[in-house]
Amino acid sequence: MRNIYLIAKREYLEQIRGRAFIFSTILVPLLIVALLVWSSFTTRNAASGKHIAIASDSASLASAIRRQLLDDKNAKYIVDVVAPASEQDRAALRKQIRAKSIDGLLTIDTSSAEAISASYTSLSTGSYDYNLDRLKNALNRAATSERLLARGINQADADAALKPISVETLQLDKNDKVGKTKGAAPFYKSLLMALLLSMPIMLYGLDLARAIIEEKTSRIFEVMLSVARADDLLAGKLAGVGAVGLTQILIWTIATTLFMGSALATTALTGNFSIHFSLLEGLLFPVYFLLGFALFSAMFSGLAATCETSQDLQKFMPLAIIPLYLSLGLLPVLLKDPNSVWAVAATLCPFTAPYIVLPRMGLDTVPAWQLAVSIVLLILSIWAVLWFSSRLYRVGILMYGKRATLPELLRWLRYS
Numbered sequence: 001m002r003n004i005y006l007i008a009k010r011e012y013l014e015q016i017r018g019r020a021f022i023f024s025t026i027l028v029p030l031l032i033v034a035l036l037v038w039s040s041f042t043t044r045n046a047a048s049g050k051h052i053a054i055a056s057d058s059a060s061l062a063s064a065i066r067r068q069l070l071d072d073k074n075a076k077y078i079v080d081v082v083a084p085a086s087e088q089d090r091a092a093l094r095k096q097i098r099a100k101s102i103d104g105l106l107t108i109d110t111s112s113a114e115a116i117s118a119s120y121t122s123l124s125t126g127s128y129d130y131n132l133d134r135l136k137n138a139l140n141r142a143a144t145s146e147r148l149l150a151r152g153i154n155q156a157d158a159d160a161a162l163k164p165i166s167v168e169t170l171q172l173d174k175n176d177k178v179g180k181t182k183g184a185a186p187f188y189k190s191l192l193m194a195l196l197l198s199m200p201i202m203l204y205g206l207d208l209a210r211a212i213i214e215e216k217t218s219r220i221f222e223v224m225l226s227v228a229r230a231d232d233l234l235a236g237k238l239a240g241v242g243a244v245g246l247t248q249i250l251i252w253t254i255a256t257t258l259f260m261g262s263a264l265a266t267t268a269l270t271g272n273f274s275i276h277f278s279l280l281e282g283l284l285f286p287v288y289f290l291l292g293f294a295l296f297s298a299m300f301s302g303l304a305a306t307c308e309t310s311q312d313l314q315k316f317m318p319l320a321i322i323p324l325y326l327s328l329g330l331l332p333v334l335l336k337d338p339n340s341v342w343a344v345a346a347t348l349c350p351f352t353a354p355y356i357v358l359p360r361m362g363l364d365t366v367p368a369w370q371l372a373v374s375i376v377l378l379i380l381s382i383w384a385v386l387w388f389s390s391r392l393y394r395v396g397i398l399m400y401g402k403r404a405t406l407p408e409l410l411r412w413l414r415y416s
Contacts, residue, residue: 003228007236008243015244025248028199029255035195051078051101052135053093055085056108061116064142065106075134097123106135116143190331190359193281196252197289198324198355200245205297205320208241209304209313216305234301234393242293246286253282281361284371291378292354295385296320302389327355338364347374350381 015021052069056062062083069077080102082089096102104122118139120132141162148158215224224233303316326346333342338360346356347366353374360366 003232004236004239007228007233008240011237011240012243015241016247021244021248024203025251029252049076050103052104052106053080053082053096053102054106054108055090055093056083056110057085058108058110059083061108061110061142061146064145065138068138068142069134072134094121097121108139189362190334193358193362194328194331194355197292197358198327200248200289201292201296201354202320202324204241204245204293205300208237208297209300210310212301212304213307213310213313217308231390234390237301238294238297241297242290245289245293249286249289281358285358287375288354288357291375291382294382295350295354295378298382298385298389302392305393323351324355327352330356331359334360334363344370348377350378353378
């Protein structure tokens with residue numbers, strides 16, 4: 001145990017005093033917050049401030065659409081009306097789109113007695129444009145208003161009839177209590193926890209693997225093995241680097257707590273948007289970090305001992321990246337139904353549980369039995385991976401000169 005403690009202390013102090021730790025501790029939270037703020041800002045303002053032209057053979061309908069668009073204060077539209085519009089007018093407006101003088105052209109044809117036809121032209125290459133929803137609503141409301149006016153209903157009554165009805169979204173919890181939904185906050189909370197968990201696990205796990213390769217190539221292991229067993233070296237490295245990750249998470253937690261209680265947070269987080277973390281989430285966060293780190297670091301430590309260079313380690317990268325990509329790809333599924341079969345399967349799968357459980361808890365209550373089974377399966381998986389990796393580690397750190405093949409790896413397992 002003394003050798004494990006000394007090796008862990010060395011790894012911990014060496015990492016803590018490095019500039020990489022200081023930079024990552026400061027920059028990673030700032031980058032994540034900037035990413036979330038930018039995502040929220042671009043989503044909210046994707047269709048605002050557009051310059052739209054309306055070409056129609058009905059001046060009254062075009063003016064009504066313009067009024068509907070300008071009434072939307074959040075959109076901040078600039079709307080030009082050309083009515084009645086000839087084919088030459090439409091061609092001239094399309095040239096303005098190519099010249100980027102305007103962002104889009106809404107063309108309306110009311111010549112058919114059966115229905116009004118409309119088309120929207122822009123430079124967008126995608127099939128979906130954020131303007132379309134607002135343009136469709138404005139067109140339908142304006143067309144309906146025109147029809148009501150044609151039947152003798154005055155403008156005030158038509159506007160009252162077309163006044164939109166807001167739908168309040170409520171959430172029914174497990175105690176049959178009804179409360180307001182949290183809007184987009186659960187999504188950003190889930191994304192934040194997924195990033196805060198995945199980045200340290202990946203960065204420190206791969207950093208540990210690279211450190212093993214460097215020490216192997218520099219023959220430092222030959223000296224270290226004269227005073228400590230290979231198992232003690234592996235356990236000490238895992239404990240020391242894991243403690244570094246916990247220290248970094250603790251610093252982030254304290255900084256976030258101090259920020260949320262400051263006057264700056266009150267000024268910056270105005271409005272209805274708020275993110276709250278429960279006590280259980282706070283307790284399980286370091287648990288799943290440690291379990292996830294232990295699983296992936298143990299796996300990469302054993303594999304790194306079989307490599308001669310950092311380039312050789314790259315072929316094992318999919319083992320770490322695929323579970324992370326699968327977990328992030330499941331976030332939309334979690335948002336739609338946090339209790340779906342896929343969400344439960346990802347919760348129980350040891351390789352995705354560290355990335356999925358906390359984001360899922362941010363969306364809905366996870367049954368206690370699923371949390372218990374998830375932790376037990378993670379512990380059993382860590383034990384199995386450690387058994388495999390420790391045997392590769394014992395032999396691999398002293399093997400030089402050539403890449404290990406699969407038959408050789410099987411022989412190493414038998415030797416140890």
